[in-house]
Amino acid sequence: MDILGSFALLLALIVAAYAFFAGIAGIITRRALLKKSALNAGMAVFFLVTIAVAVLEFFFFTNNYSLAYVAEHSNRALPAFYKFAALWAGQEGSLLWWSWLLSAYAFCVLFLNRKKHPELMPYVGVVIAGVQIFFLTLNNFVANAFNVLAAPAASGAMNVVALSDGRGLTPLLQYPEMVIHPPMLYLGYTGFTIPFAFALAALLGRYPGEKWIHITRRWTMIAWMFQTIGIILGAHWAYNMLGWGGYWEWDPVENASLLPWITATAFLHSVMMQEKRGMMKIWNVWLVFTTFMLCILGTLLTRSGAVNSVHAFAQSSIGGWFVSFLAIILVVCLLAYWKNKDYLRSDNQLDSMISRESSFLFNNLILLAACFAVLWGTLFPVISEWVQGTKVSVGAAFFDSVNVPIALFLLFLTGVGPLLAWRKTSTDALKRNFAWPAGIGLVAGAVAFTLGFRDFYALMCLMLGVFVVLTILLEFFRGARVIASRESTNMLTAVGSLTMRNTRRYGGYIVHLGMVMVFIGIAGQAFNKDVRAELKIGQSLRIGPYTILCQNFDQPGNDNYQSQRATLEVLRNGKSEMMLFPERRFFPASGETETIVANRSTPLWDLYVVYAGQSPQDGNPVIQAHLNPLVKWIWFGGIVVVIGTLLALLPNRRASIVLAPVREKAWDGTIVEAATHKVAAVSTRGAGDD
């Protein structure tokens, strides 16, 4: 069986290489049959990699411990759920998983477009095959998941052996979310290959028209959505599993997942400048290139364990491969750009500071600043060692001091940007759109201030959050009112029909609403409280309105782990509210410890209690309690963002001509407006039929 897996992988590499070279030959010789054959080969890779993945899973599920990878990451007692997830628990398997997801994306793209864009698709196929060659080379020759276990026999010859049981999956990964989180994040990382392929293909082939930019935008949205889910799930996992009371600590691996997300977010905004005004073409192409390169960098950081530890950039065979691949991509992108830069000439220029264009420009500027700051901070230990010879790391204070103001400015633009007109906005329109939301936002801030909230950033976040939510609701209200009166339906139906008629616009608003919720949740951090105390039975600690009374300590355990557990009663105003059981488990098999957090989560706050271990002085149990306001809003906000993205991906139910009067009323209905709107209608229809 393992031979089948290895063989399928090797064949996949050969077929990908064929897709690459035959594609190039087809483009040069202009032979349609060759181009078609190359694209078919690109689709075939998917089936071959699928066979390899299926074989590996077969070994996991049949408890066949003759493969080194299976023996390392699974054991007989492991629940089936986690046996599936064990596939990506280690380097070899996760790289195979990368290849599989990439080949699945490639299959979808090549299949869906098999009869479209005959000039563009051969280039796309070549770029995708190029990326596949790299990963399949790793799968075959550098980190092969099908290495068998062998032992020297008496004669000295090597014999294949199978173990009776494997070493099991690390307990930190034995958590339901870890089954979904890595695939989501990987769907994000691999997904950015597709927009990259289209952008590079369009540039290389000097593909006329803007069609490719619509396709690129849609695929970027899909990858962006998965990346968002992956990041939020990762934060949620860290919050619930690592027991330090937070969800984000600017760890290099977290940063790695954030970097392409930021540049993709920038692209999804600036792409509108290109669609509607023919501006920012160079910038957009480079945003797509950068996003893909940051994905490779992210995989490099995650997989080689670089930067993360004191032993940063230890010699790791896989790291060198990724660095070389990054260098190749950079060179290819630079060459493609240098040869075809006249293809990307801008049609228009910035007309006014108070316009949609300038809000997008500022949005991109600060998103890129955030990306640069995060990248710089993540790589700082390496950079400082090169420059100064001393390794210096920067902590949360660095990341926060740059990114918090950026986040607030972005929040401001979220409210303002979508309501500014293209080219130039009149003062009248500004007043009409923003007077009420801004006024109410200020009032909310004043009320919070008198109630005793003094944290500057949190107050700003509150005011801006209120402002943004109101501008969005006002947009929905104005649009729905027109529909409701025209079609004499109620407002709720009208909101639904409004959203479905211009999914891109209103889905986008819903994404913005979700982001506001996430920001509000993050701002709650400013009011975090935590208390740490050594508790003997009968003693208590106070946090916020709660008194936590220690009732018992015990050491339950089973074959799998030994546990230390506290039984805590939580009282509020003298009344018993709930029992919490924070726990700390030690797994003798792996020698690892797992913290089981007792978290009581409500929309207002989380009461998050951890059994922190025993005091180093006298061995008393130490309980750490956190009161974290508004954390739940982050998870809900994430769900709203995903719903909004899905809506925005749906095709419009009908062309958005009905909306014209609304827009004329909302903006100043000049000829410029009407012209822009026509373009908008055309482009949404165009985006709908990809």
Next chain:
Amino acid sequence: MKAQKKFAVGSLIIIATLIGLAYVGYTQSKTYYHTIKELATLSPAALHQRMRVSGVVENGSIKHVPGQIDFVLTEEGKSMPVNYVGADPLPDTFKDGAQALVEGKLMSDGTFRAELVQAKCASKYQASPVAPNTKTTQIRPAEVQPGQASPEPKGS
């Protein structure tokens, strides 16, 4: 003034502000990494900065003293005595032979006063000696030498 110029000025102001903020954040949170070997060669000014030092916990060196825990870190044949004075319980992974990372300051008597200790498991997982391009992993009979397990290294 033309819109493009205005935009350029606005961008400059934003970038300058962010650089200023970044610098403040940097000075607040920078931490130096040093190896034990390097400590002997550092300038007196650099010696009193907050820093992180890593090493292996010397076997049998962990002593519980009232109010603190003493142990010795070694790396490349050099060793350094550490007094841990932090409030946090030490991680369970902290034991003889563990990889540890201490954060704190070096005292003038050469002992390290640590406020934070992180420890990695005493290498349960050792890199497997897989020769490239050979499809076998050599093992001693009835015992595996598994490869590097790499769970998503989240958090600390």
